[in-house]
Amino acid sequence: MRGLATGLSFFVQRAAQAIVVMLAIAVIAFAVKGALGDPLREIMGEAVPEAQRAELRHQLGLDDPWPTQFARYLGGAVKGDLGQSYVYKRPTLEVIAAKFPASFELVLAASLIVVLISLPAGIYCAVRPRSLGARLILALSVLGISVPVFLTGILLITIFSVRLGLLPAFGRGETVPVGPWETGLLTLDGLEHLLLPAITLSSIMLPLFIRLIRSAMLDQLGSDYVRTARAKGASHLRVWLHHALRNALVPIVALGALQIGNMLAFTLLTETVFQWPGMGFLFLEAVTRADVPLITTYLVVVGLLFVVTNTLADIASLWLDPRISLEGGR
């Protein structure tokens, strides 16, 4: 009963934190919108007499004091209305939502590659630290960390698309709708298009996670309970996976969560290299065209993604290690 109560209060506190952060992001987005955007010019153009401008400014409520305007912005945000895009002439949230599946599928595919490779590689490097294989993996990981993600993408395009002509270099290929979701995972063409971007995005996260898993495992393997388990005659595999990995997952999830922001940035870079029609690509296009409402809505959406994934990681930590209390969470 007590465990449930602690879990619940943990959840409530994390949710409260998330709401505070989202409010801060909304303030920033609102301030940016006010500072950079001039909806009048977008609607009427430059050559309109001042009286008419003032009239419209009044109609749109742009001469209200800023708390009123902010309240209006927040009210709209709650209802999912964050303004109209200058370029697309559609609600900004709708424009971004349409690009979300592309980004999500890219991140999903890359994460899958990262998990499938970094877990075995990291565990191997920890249990056989002096082996040739472990040294090779670590040396490669230094190289991997030193190659910027956009360069990996350019290199892969040069080799596999331009030289060998094996794989497509840009776009998502053929997609099919599953309800409102346009997926590229169900067509061969879509999967072919996904392969290079996914490998590129995973290449930058892989070295980080291999090192992270390795050092978390090393910490656990040196501890007393592992020695006890060994002394009791547990098999190597059982000690590694059941005892050490189970406990190593706590720091892996906690430190891995710190990479969520970087993952967003790396996704943006990957999307730029492969002209992948995702949210990051859309954002840079909006920046070039000074589509201020679209930019600020992107900030809100990315902030929301960041807060939600971080909160999920916190909850996962609690689930993995029930000893983490609210105060001792850090």
Next chain:
Amino acid sequence: MNVPTSPLFAVRTTARDHPLAAVAAVVLAAIALAALAAPLIAPQDPFDLASFDLLDAELPPVWLEGGDPRFLLGTDSQGRDLFSAILYGTRISLTVGVLAVMIQAAIGIPLGLIAGYTGGRVDSLIARLADIQLSLSSLMLAIIALALVRAGLGGETLGRFAVPLLVVVIGLAEWPYFARTARAATQVEAAKDHVRAARALGASGTRIVSSHILPNILSPLIVVATTQIASAVMTEAALSFLGLGLPVTQPSLGTLIRSGYDLIFAGIWWVTLLPGLTLVVLLVAVNVLGDALRDALDPRLSSR
């Protein structure tokens, strides 16, 4: 137990135990020297657009068929000598990286010293701030900050103020690494006899921190500075690649990679991949050196 770890001692031990790091240091020194002496070495001024000849555009490096001995590494789409552009690009990339890390150090080290020496509430406040700053990706923050500048003031203004903007943005976002290291090292140092003696003699807190603690914690800070330079150079390259950094008229390595990107589909790979290779060699050298220095200075890690 306390091994003397003066920077010079660290360099000597590192070179002995890590031959690879010695190679990395030599490579790094060569790149830094070439970048510094770019105006003397470069056969062409890559900023002087009038000196380019479009007839020389897209020439391959000399070792490929069609190469021109005047252009060692070939030319880009404007007829710019790639070797000169890479020399100057490295110079700009390193300048931004080093200046940004100086800002990080200027913010992070004092905060870390204060946190580590005073402890208590100030300490936990600074540690918490560092945690928050670290959980926000500095690359993402930099992208957003420069994107807003670009959307607000236009690409041209961004280009004109790109160097100071990049330095400040990258500098502000990554101070926690210095703060954390300085804090941990200060806590260790503050407990030592010489600091206690200084305090007993009535030295002020400022004096103890500046002349008894800071000189003794320089080694770990140098390690942080090394890896931070790599990270700052990489961030700058990423921003310039996105078109949020240095303009084509004043290209850094990232800008060169960006401007050559379209040409790869025509089979002209050198314009983008040669600056890319330079960047990777630079980053690998700095990272290898940083790893080796950390091993040499942190006996706990190297015993593994």
